[in-house]
Amino acid sequence: MTPVWAIGLMTGTVLDGNIDIAMIRTDGEEIAEFGPWRLAPYPPDLAPVLREAMSAAATWNFEGPEPAIFAQAEAMLTRAQGEAVNTFLKDEGIPPRDIAAIGFHGQTVLHRAPSGGQKGATRQLGDGELMAEITGIDTVYDFRSADVAAGGQGAPLAPIYHAALLRKAGAEPGSAVLNLGGVANVTWWGGGEKLAAFDTGPANAPINDWVVRHLAGLYDEDGRLAASGRVDEALLARLLQHPYLTAPYPKSLDRNGFTAEMAEGLTLEDGAATLTAFSAAAVGKGLDILPTRPERMIVSGGGRKNPAFMAALKDRAKVEPVMAENAGLRGDAVEAECFAFLAVRALRGLPIGFPETTGAPQPMTGGRTARANREQ
Numbered sequence: 001m002t003p004v005w006a007i008g009l010m011t012g013t014v015l016d017g018n019i020d021i022a023m024i025r026t027d028g029e030e031i032a033e034f035g036p037w038r039l040a041p042y043p044p045d046l047a048p049v050l051r052e053a054m055s056a057a058a059t060w061n062f063e064g065p066e067p068a069i070f071a072q073a074e075a076m077l078t079r080a081q082g083e084a085v086n087t088f089l090k091d092e093g094i095p096p097r098d099i100a101a102i103g104f105h106g107q108t109v110l111h112r113a114p115s116g117g118q119k120g121a122t123r124q125l126g127d128g129e130l131m132a133e134i135t136g137i138d139t140v141y142d143f144r145s146a147d148v149a150a151g152g153q154g155a156p157l158a159p160i161y162h163a164a165l166l167r168k169a170g171a172e173p174g175s176a177v178l179n180l181g182g183v184a185n186v187t188w189w190g191g192g193e194k195l196a197a198f199d200t201g202p203a204n205a206p207i208n209d210w211v212v213r214h215l216a217g218l219y220d221e222d223g224r225l226a227a228s229g230r231v232d233e234a235l236l237a238r239l240l241q242h243p244y245l246t247a248p249y250p251k252s253l254d255r256n257g258f259t260a261e262m263a264e265g266l267t268l269e270d271g272a273a274t275l276t277a278f279s280a281a282a283v284g285k286g287l288d289i290l291p292t293r294p295e296r297m298i299v300s301g302g303g304r305k306n307p308a309f310m311a312a313l314k315d316r317a318k319v320e321p322v323m324a325e326n327a328g329l330r331g332d333a334v335e336a337e338c339f340a341f342l343a344v345r346a347l348r349g350l351p352i353g354f355p356e357t358t359g360a361p362q363p364m365t366g367g368r369t370a371r372a373n374r375e376q
Contacts, residue, residue, distance in 0.1 A: 008340030082134030103343030180303025201282030223308025229269030
């Protein structure tokens with residue numbers, strides 16, 4: 001297949017108020033070219049609605065009718081992201097007809113991994129039909145449901161793209177990529193189609209929530225709070241006994257699998273320090289169960305901008321973290337690029353989930369496609 005241009009959209013569970021927009025040219029197997037990208041801010045009235053939807057989702061927990069707030073949040077989110085795409089294309093001077101597809105992940109509000117023979121469940125807010133209508137571009141969405149319905153975790157979906165990134169960067173087999181969003185996920189690439197991937201534990205979500213709870217901002221800017229606090233080593237040791245951390249993969253987490261409550265009773269600074277140390281040490285436990293333990297690891301996602309987190313990875317996870325940019329990659333764009341890549345794979349009927357990554361029974365295709373009126 002001749003590579004085509006696609007746009008990926010991503011908003012993580014950290015709720016940082018940004019829409020990640022990125023273009024790549026790809027055939028869904030290799031990356032031919034990186035295009036423009038940006039972080040586009042959400043309208044200020046959207047974040048409170050998304051927080052309310054996520055809170056309602058936790059209470060709902062897949063029991064009974066969906067909370068009414070979901071419909072409002074989904075419409076607002078889709079319109080905000082659709083208008084952001086239109087502005088992005090206009091600013092870049094790119095006509096919509098030049099884009100083969102949008103990969104629209106939507107906003108995860110609840111994710112439950114399979115357990116004890118029971119299938120998992122997942123819910124992302126995002127109206128693909130409305131996105132296609134707003135942008136005039138075919139839109140692939142609802143990437144996770146088919147994998148979950150087949151008995152898989154529905155996450156992580158990034159590994160097949162991470163492997164393509166590692167190949168493009170000229171990495172050796174045995175290399176790994178760590179993404180630090182609300183949750184941390186790692187991809188190990190063993191060469192060819194050999195992959196291992198899973199959520200290692202929390203990343204930014206509990207730290208951010210801790211800071212918000214103390215009215216100290218939206219996140220620990222530059223890791224200053226963690227750097228000025230002291231890790232409660234006894235508490236950290238207890239937290240690291242959590243069975244999830246050493247459970248075999250495939251495995252995945254909801255944003256609220258590990259919460260800010262872990263630091264209850266600590267000061268603002270000590271809590272930030274302890275939660276940061278825990279997220280980093282959890283990565284280390286994840287690296288211990290990979291087929292081979294990497295000595296260096298490319299780090300993407302918002303957590304890479306936190307010097308305290310990066311230092312904790314070196315100290316607590318015993319790995320040398322390499323900023324994505326130092327490997328020739330775009331750390332803020334990786335997740336959005338991933339969904340552009342997955343959209344093209346979906347259009348081609350190629351798998352996006354695998355037994356070694358999501359735990360699906362066989363390689364699984366995924367995503368639904370909303371066709372646009374291409375008269376624009």
